[in-house]
Amino acid sequence: IFFDTSPQAVRLYLLYNHLFMQTLVYVFIIINLALALFEDPAVVPLPIWATSTIEIICLSAFTVRMVHYAKVIPRDEFWKDPKNICIIVIVTLSFIDLTIYGALKATGYFAIRWSRVLRPLLLVNVTEGRQENLKLRRAFRSIRNALPQILYVFLLFMFSVLVFSLMALKLFGKRGLLTIDGSPYFADYLDIVFDLYVLVSTANSPDVMMPAYNYSFFTIFFILYIVINTYTFMSFFLAVVYNNYKKYLKEEVRQLVKARRFKMCRAFSLLQETWGEGGEPVVTQAKWNHLIKLVKPNISIAHQELLWSVLDDQNKGHIGKFAFVQLADLLSIQVITVKSQPHPIQICFPSMYSSSVSRFIRYVVHHRMFVYVYDLIILVNAVFIGLDEENPLVSNAEWGFLALYMLEIILKLYATEPRAFFARHHFWNWFDIIIIVSALFGTIINSALKHSGGYTSRQILDIVFILRVLRLIRLVDSIKRFRAIINTLIKIGPTILTFSQLIVVVYYIFAMVGMELFKGKVQFFEPNSTSPDQEYCGNPLLKxxxxAKLNYCKNNFNNVVSSFIVLLELTVVNQCGFTAVTHVSARIFFVLFHIVVVIIIINIFVAFILEAFLVEYTVDKSDLQKKIEELELNVQQDGVDTGLVDAMTMNWIASRRSRTVDGLLQRMFETDLRPEGFNEEEEPENIKKKHVNI
Amino acid sequence: IFFDTSPQAVRLYLLYNHLFMQTLVYVFIIINLALALFEDPAVVPLPIWATSTIEIICLSAFTVRMVHYAKVIPRDEFWKDPKNICIIVIVTLSFIDLTIYGALKATGYFAIRWSRVLRPLLLVNVTEGRQENLKLRRAFRSIRNALPQILYVFLLFMFSVLVFSLMALKLFGKRGLLTIDGSPYFADYLDIVFDLYVLVSTANSPDVMMPAYNYSFFTIFFILYIVINTYTFMSFFLAVVYNNYKKYLKEEVRQLVKARRFKMCRAFSLLQETWGEGGEPVVTQAKWNHLIKLVKPNISIAHQELLWSVLDDQNKGHIGKFAFVQLADLLSIQVITVKSQPHPIQICFPSMYSSSVSRFIRYVVHHRMFVYVYDLIILVNAVFIGLDEENPLVSNAEWGFLALYMLEIILKLYATEPRAFFARHHFWNWFDIIIIVSALFGTIINSALKHSGGYTSRQILDIVFILRVLRLIRLVDSIKRFRAIINTLIKIGPTILTFSQLIVVVYYIFAMVGMELFKGKVQFFEPNSTSPDQEYCGNPLLKxxxxAKLNYCKNNFNNVVSSFIVLLELTVVNQCGFTAVTHVSARIFFVLFHIVVVIIIINIFVAFILEAFLVEYTVDKSDLQKKIEELELNVQQDGVDTGLVDAMTMNWIASRRSRTVDGLLQRMFETDLRPEGFNEEEEPENIKKKHVNI
Known part of the structure; x- marks a missing residue:
């Protein structure tokens, strides 16, 4: 690929890739998405000219960005990428829609803002090289790849539903049975298909079979249906999604590792020199150190030496190609450097800090019983939290508990060197301090407010309550078995973020459609309102x-926030009272939503958790991690041997966790990645694209 | 192990293992379980003396069987086996319970038949060497092995539920919100815990959050709860169960294969002779043929020769140890021998059968279009089935369709040799004939009844309808992609039987407990009854x-059949209206049921389907299967070369399926089983036990 290397072009390129510009694009995307809050039907209504102006600004920003990108990369590269074409189409359509909508509204006609459905697709298609966005695209690609297989299972599943429905029609249709509403039971074929489809989502579980069951022992029909469709086919969907997810992920990681190794091989051939006896080409430690300094400017010398000693395990002063290529994997292992320095108090008041009382305190704090005692305190605290707040004994006890927790933090700070205590990987220390200190402030503000004017702020009290309850989570960390599960949970965290993005994209599209279909059909009245319409959610059709009876009136599509909440409820249990207020064909909306969200997205989520959990439980540590841990052990043992634990200046802890999800994935498929060697010849396909982005 | 080899002991042993005796034990177990139908609360009430007598007979039979078993195997072996002790304890407890119950009932006291809970355990513990029972025990063992890990996840999950409940208590307890029933919302801690637990099973999904949602945007609490507990933790449970299931299954299969190979090695060392040049020990074809005849008396010579040619691929006339050991695997591959003989009509009327008209008919029937035309007919038929039966056009069309289907069968029979047509592996041919012929008979009987007395039997009509709808399933077989999924379904079939046994055991136990707790609390009235109690299921507490409103009255524990149906409903969606009619503590029953059935058993079911599906889609054919298929291909090609397709006397079809589930499992883990060689030294542990059973 030919790049224009004139200073002007390079400046343009650097400007394009500047973090500020990238962030700006995201800000505009978020503003564009958030417009749904202010457009009709709105949470906070704004006039049309205001929202339109904001949207025009956003769309212009995207246009400018695209033009900028087109200038930066060669023309044919630009048009070859479907992402760019997608963005251009979305922006153009949005402009057209906005114009039509504005014109129709100005002349008083009815108009639909249909282009709002396209907005979330911008989030998917904008590739600013951020890792988060790459993951979102990866999730979408993995869905796209699974679609054909899902389709086959789905068709068979639908065939089964249709055959069962036909059987139900023949068996129950002519029997004159009535549902609980008094309408004929299973008399219309399409109704039966819909009812049986909903039965798969278990939403109408016993209701749909009660008339048949009351009539006679026809339940065997439903038992068969549930076993085949609800359990077997739903498991099939999971199996297909899981299988594809695994396969595709493996392929992606393989490509990634291949590209990385290829680049490392290239780097090696640049840096290599032939060692002594005309043997293999090698890289010397000096050159290697120089390289590391370039790649990671803020790496500590100790860390650098550790890495070298892992690669050059025979202390030859140079490494071969095989070891050199491992560098990238090595850098992805999180190595925490703990400098065990003397405690500041020890420096200021050496005699006091080493007195027998002080030493006893430090001994106690580091003792296992200290943890147990505080676990017990937390348990007692849990009981007190559950008791009635109005009781003066309980509210006073809270001060006692706060004091105890503060004491714990102070003691720990006294016994541990502050920089070590606040190290980034000590998640629970940070958790403790934030929770306790905020609770302390909250409680003080709350009681100050109470004493001054007798007024209690509900918001502050809520926060204080939540902080108190969160304190209990600490208990989990004390039990080793739980920690493994918690670690999996924490590791899954970032991926849940990716999934929430995915969910937002899908929910947004369905919310936009849902709002057009159902807005204003169901009204919510404040509980203390006296309107007679309250009983049937303001719509006589719901009488x-x-x-209406279950008071679901607030489950409506009247604005984007409540739409999202309704969609969440539909994800959990697919209830569709909305078909009553519009046409029966609105059911298509709910069935589509069920197919997209429950059958595909939720299954991908389950597949990810399944895989992550299995990896955490079954995959061994990688060779490199093991090596580092061995070395670490040696260092620590050296310290013990010379009786210098406290004075030891350096201590490495090789974290059991790989730094990134990619590292985890690589570990997942490490056995499969081994065989393919380090051949420089075949250049992976996606490297070309990488050149452009980097 | 020392065995008594006196003729008397051997006769006793043979009697013990006689198929009749084994079947008898199962019959007694089933009678014992079926007693629940006749005991109070009964479907068909029988007097106590009758059921008691039957139970005493059953228990005596088990006792006799145990005594017999104790005579057959050495004393210390007998007492070492926990299964035997378990059976003795169950039988003893049942006798004691029966005595106490009889005595109490005779004197008019209140009594509970608590030992009925133990009955299904007999099904689990009786090991009569049947494969079905082994699988059931395997499922139970795999659950037992997964329990500790499930427990840890469950504890963490419960911790999360408890913490969320405490937060809910603090946030909502004092706000004075009301539920739809007008009772205070989230005011009692234990109620909250239960409500949130039920939310995990999604049964009370939007209801439980509506008051909080109506009040303000507190839904974020529920969204978090659903994401963490309903989705993440439930996936964790699946992951743990799946992981254990896979691990344990692998270990079992490994043991099995090891035992088999060990035995094959022993057989080899008995049969071996040193070949010619003092080289390796080998087995000659003559000896091998003799062995095969002993193992499988009704094997065809062709099949035997095929097997030999697979093992002795260099035509040396003898095989080494490696090939010999493969015999067991080889025998588990289903090889279908198709003798393509001339058609009987060809023999009787050779000139007619080879006339041009006859040849044209045969050409048409074997043509692909023939299948397409009949698929179209089925589709049209589907539309007619959906139409109104009363219409004379529709009911007459049915005769037309039946005639068309009969014609298809006759044509196929004319074009295909009958023995080949009715071969055991031609599932769809059998399916067709049974469905069509029964439908024909049904329709004839139905219309005969109608014409004679104008009376239509609902039962016959139902059967005719079902048969008609089942006909449509044939469509699926025409599409190749669907066939793979259908094959997985068919393969899963036998395992679903094992699971249904497992489910019966668990359901039976819960049904017995549920009947004691809830019998008679909820009454069902026939729809046309005029009793005023009908409105609230005969229990004022349900007013x-x-x-009561949803007319769930027939969901009761008043007899064992309806108990099973209620439990099935609870499996799908955990609804617990029953707590209203007894004490709140009855909730424990429902929570326990949810834990056992949904968290453990359903997950095992999903795990099995997941694994079976993944294997079907990813595992290649085993080496032996490939070899057989190559040979088959050669045979077929030979036939084509000499232009003797019709006259070819022999044709092998190596089925793509392994014969048993064990074969499937072995294929699953084949890659892992390869490395461990054929060492004769280490005897697997479970072989010793096998000696006793075999």
Missing amino acids: GTTF | GTTF
Whole structure:
């Protein structure tokens, strides 16, 4: 690929890749998405000219960005990428829609903002090289790849539903049975298909079979249906999604590792020199150190030496190609450097810090019983939290507990060197301090407010309560078995973020469609309102329905926030009272939502958790991690041997966790990645694209 | 182990292992389990003396069987086996319970038949060497092995539920919110814990959050709860169960294969002779043929020769140890021998059968279009089935369709040799004939009844309808992609039987407990009854509850059949209206049921389907299967070369399926099983036990 290397072009390129510009694009995307809050039907209504102006600004920003990108990369590269074409189409359509909508509204006609459905697709298609976005695209690609297989299972599943429905029609249709509403039971074929489809989501579980069951022992029909469709086919969907997810992920990681190794081989051939006896080409330690300094400017010398000693395990002063290529994997292992320095108090008041009382305190704090005692305190605290707040004894006890927790933090700070205590990997220390200190402030503000004016702020009290309860989570960390599960949970955290993005994209699209279909059909009245419409959610069609009876009026599509909440409820249990207020064909909306979210997205989520959990439980540590841990052990043992634990100046802890999800993935498939060697010849396909982005 | 080899002991042993005796034990177990139908609360009430007598007979039979078993195997072996002790304890406890119950009932006291809970355990513990029972025990063992890990995740999950409940208590308890029933919302800690636990099973999904949502945007609490507990933790449970299931299954199969190979090695050392040049020990073809005839008396010579040619691929006339050991694997591959003989009509009327008209008919029937035309007919038929039966056009069309289907069968029979057509592996041919012929008979009987007395039997009509709908399933077989999924379904079939046994054991125990707790609390009235109690299921406590409103009265524990149906409903969606009619503590019953069935058993079911599906989609054919298929191909090609397709006397089809589930499992883990060689030295542990059973 030919790049223009004139200073002007390079400046343009650097400007394009500047973090500020990238962030700006995301800000505009978020503003564009958030417009749904202010557009009709709105949470906070704004006039049309205001929202339109903001949208025009956003769309212009995207246009400018695209033009900028087109200038930066060669023309044919630009048009070859479907992402760019997608963005251009979305922006153009949005402009057209905005114009039509504005014109129709100005002349008083009815108009639909249909282009809002396209907005979240910008989030998917904008590739600013951020890792988060790459993951989102990866999730989408993995869905796209699984689609054909899912389709086959889905068709068979639908065939099974259709055959069962036909059987139900023949068996129950002519029997004159009535549902609980008094309408004929299983008399219309399409109704049956829908009812049986909903049965798969278990939403209408016993209701749909009760008339048949009351009539006679026809339940065997439903038992068969549930076993085949609800359990077997739903497991099939999971199996297909899981299988594809695994396969595709493996392929992606393989490509990534291949590209990385290829680049490392290139680097090696640049740096190599032939060692002594005309043998293999090698890289010397000096050159290697120089390279590391370039790649990671803020690496500590100790860390650098550790890495070298892992690679050059025979202390030859140079490494071969095989060891050199491992560098990238090595850098992805998180190595925590703990400098065990003397405690500041020890420096200021050496005699006091080494007195027998002080030493006893430090001994106690580091003792296992200290943890147990505080676990017990937390348990007692849990009981007190559950008791009635109004009781003066309970509210006073809270001060006692706060004091105890503060004491714990102070003692720990006294016994541990502050920099070590606040090290980045000590998650629970940070957790403790934030929770306790905020609770302390909250409680003080709350009681100050109470004493001054007798007024209690509900918001502050809520926060204080939540902080108190969160304190209990600490208990989990004390039990080793739980820690493994918690670690999996924490590791899954970032991926849950990716999934929430995915969910937002899908929810946003469905919310936009849902709002156009159902807005204003269901009204919510404040509980203390006296309107007679309250009983049936302001829509006479809902009179006497279970939807109104169960007080579901706030489950509506009247604005984007409540739409999201309704969609969440539909994800958990697919209830569709909305078909009562519009046409029966609105069911298509709910069935589509069920297919997309429950059958595909939730299964991908389950597949990810399944895989992550299995890896955590079954994959061994990689060779490099093992080597580092061995070395670490040696260093620590050296310290013990010379009785210098306290004075030891350097201590490495090789974290059991790989730094990134990619590292985890690589570990997942390490056995499969081994065989393919370090051949420089075949250049992976996606490297070309990488050149452009980097 | 020392065995008594006196003729008397051997006769006793043979009697013990006689198929009749084994079947008898199963019959007694089933009678014992079926007693629940006749005991109070009964479907068909029988007097106590009758059921007691039957139970005493059953228990005596088990006792006799145990005594017999104790005579057959050495004393210390007998007492070492926990299964035997378990059976003795169960039988003893049942006798004691029966005596106490009889005495109490005779004197008019209140009594509980608590030992009925133990009955299904007999099914688990009786090991009569049947494969079905082994699988059931395997499933139970795999659950037992997964329990500790499930427990840890469950404890963490419960911790999370408890912490969320405490937070809910603090956030909502004092706000004075009301539920839809008008009771205070989230005011009692234990109620909250239960409500949030039920939310995990999604049964009370939007209801439990509606008051909080109506009040303000506190839904974020529920969203977090659902993401963490309903989705993440439930996936964790699946992951743990799946992981253990896979691990344990692998270990079992490894043991099995090891034992088999060990035995094959022993057989080899008995049969071996040193070949010619003082080289390796080998087995000659003559000896091998003799062995095969002993093992499988009804094997065809062709099949035997095929097997030999697979093992002795260099035509040396003898095989080494490696090839010999493969015999067991080889025998588990289903080889179908198709003798393509001339058609009987060809023999009787050779000139007619080879006339041009006859040849044209045969050409048409074997043509692909023939299948397409009949698929189209089925589709049209589907539309007709959906239409109204009363319409004379529709009911007459049915005769037309039946005629068309009969014609298809006759044509196929004309074009294909009958023995080949009715071969055991031609599932769809059998399916067709059974469905069509029964439908024909049904329709004839139905219309005969109608014409004679104008009376239509609902039962016959139902059967005719079902048969008609089942006909449509044939469509699926025409599409190749679907066939793979259908094959997985068919392969899973036998395992679903094992799971249904497992489910019966668990359901039976819960049904017995549920009947003692809830019998008679909820009454069902026939729909046309005029009793005023009908509105609240005969229990004033249910007045105005949703349970009564939704007409759930037939969901009761009043007899064992309805108990099973209620438990099935609880499996799908855990609804617990029953707590209203007894004490709140009855919730424990429902929570326990959810834990056992949904968290453990359903997950094992999903794990099995997941694994079976993944294997079907990813595992290649085993080496031996490939070899057989190559040979088959050669045979077929030979036939083509000499232009003797019709006259070819022999044709092998190596089925793509392994014969047993064990074969499938072995294929699953084949890669892992390869490395461990054929060492004769180490005897697997479970072989010793095998000696006793075999």
